[in-house]
Amino acid sequence: METELQNIVGAYFPASAVESVKQFGGRVVVTLYAAAQDDAKAEEMTQKLSRVDGVKKVSVVYTADKQAQPLQPDSGKWEIPGVKKIIAVASGKGGVGKSTTAVNLAMALSALGKKVALFDADIYGPSVPTMLGYEGVAPVSYDGKTFQPFEYQDIKSMSIGTLIDRNVPLIWRGAKACGAIEQLLTEVSWGEIDIMVIDMPPGTGDIQITLSQRVNIDGAVIVSTPQDIALIDAVKGVNMFKRVEVPILGIIENMSYYLCPKCGTRADIFGHAGAKETAQELNVPFLGEIPLHIDIRTNADGGTPIVRAQPESPFAKAYKEIASKIIDELA
Ligand SMILES: Nc1ncnc2c1ncn2[C@@H]1O[C@H](COP(=O)(O)OP(=O)(O)OP(=O)(O)O)[C@@H](O)[C@H]1O
Numbered sequence: 411m412e413t414e415l416q417n418i419v420g421a422y423f424p425a426s427a428v429e430s431v432k433q434f435g436g437r438v439v440v441t442l443y444a445a446a447q448d449d450a451k452a453e454e455m456t457q458k459l460s461r462v463d464g465v466k467k468v469s470v471v472y473t474a475d476k477q478a479q480p481l482q483p484d485s486g487k488w489e490i491p492g493v494k495k496i497i498a499v500a501s502g503k504g505g506v507g508k509s510t511t512a513v514n515l516a517m518a519l520s521a522l523g524k525k526v527a528l529f530d531a532d533i534y535g536p537s538v539p540t541m542l543g544y545e546g547v548a549p550v551s552y553d554g555k556t557f558q559p560f561e562y563q564d565i566k567s568m569s570i571g572t573l574i575d576r577n578v579p580l581i582w583r584g585a586k587a588c589g590a591i592e593q594l595l596t597e598v599s600w601g602e603i604d605i606m607v608i609d610m611p612p613g614t615g616d617i618q619i620t621l622s623q624r625v626n627i628d629g630a631v632i633v634s635t636p637q638d639i640a641l642i643d644a645v646k647g648v649n650m651f652k653r654v655e656v657p658i659l660g661i662i663e664n665m666s667y668y669l670c671p672k673c674g675t676r677a678d679i680f681g682h683a684g685a686k687e688t689a690q691e692l693n694v695p696f697l698g699e700i701p702l703h704i705d706i707r708t709n710a711d712g713g714t715p716i717v718r719a720q721p722e723s724p725f726a727k728a729y730k731e732i733a734s735k736i737i738d739e740l741a
Pocket residue numbers: 501503504505506507508509510511532535537611612664665700701702703704705706707708710711
């Protein structure tokens with residue numbers, strides 16, 4: 411049946427437009443590149459596929475991955491007043507500690523004397539409000555035109571989580587997200603900011619590509635854990651930024667090794683140094699490693715990230731070292 415399905419898809423779309431044709435029992439999912447979107451053709455193809463023996467349901471989905479459309483010449487950049495430099499903290503895979511890294515880096519940059527803003531663009535799981543301790547608080551506007559950024563712990567921040575309801579379906583969030591992100595980035599009274607850190611959504615989808623094209627990002631930091639599976643996705647992340655000509659500031663290995671809080675013993679549970687090797691292979695800087703330690707989690711989830719809660723700890727120092735490399739690279 412597989413080949414039959416592929417032949418039908420091939421009759422409607424050229425191979426360059428097709429990412430995959432997958433079959434899960436009676437369900438068939440055809441993934442096409444967004445650039446090839448043609449609803450009429452897709453509809454006809456769906457009808458045809460539905461008539462194949464054993465097929466119960468056909469879905470056509472579009473992906474922007476791999477074949478990002480080049481920036482349209484007429485599409486403008488989003489102006490973010492007052493902000494000098496912008497870095498994006500990204501990951502190919504979810505749950506690798508991107509937000510934890512973004513908030514701690516923001517605090518480390520602030521500890522090094524920079525005026526810092528943190529922007530949470532993660533529509534799938536906005537976590538900055540939790541990590542900076544203002545969850546559930548709505549943003550205010552004094553003039554009815556611009557929002558005041560949250561000012562918690564010396565960091566000015568804003569989160570897409572304050573505008574996007576986590577309980578609505580992902581598709582809706584995706585469709586509304588770009589507009590909401592543009593509004594939040596450009597209509598906040600940021601004041602004078604040396605460095606804005608953007609906590610990106612995981613992966614390399616539409617939002618990430620749009621942000622990379624519309625915002626003048628000075629550099630991207632890729633967070634990965636040491637497992638192969640995460641590193642494969644980290645490579646995808648690096649390549650996405652390269653494609654849209656955003657410089658890569660480097661890769662951080664998070665949860666690099668486990669540090670036992672009781673005895674201080676170190677265990678390389680996911681293997682070790684994979685991110686460093688990947689960075690070398692990709693010819694991008696390796697920025698440093700952060701261990702897996704319970705205090706990093708409890709402090710971030712408790713609203714005071716470790717760089718602030720334990721400023722003299724080796725963890726805070728590790729973040730500050732990375733922050734100082736980033737400052738050097740941006741200069
Ligand atoms: N170095 C670390 N040591 C211990 N816990 C960590 C570390 N880094 C992250 N965590 C914990 O792992 C969980 C996931 O981290 P985080 O939310 O930062 O990941 P993320 O990549 O932003 O995830 P998502 O893709 O969902 O946005 C959190 O509970 C966080 O506290």
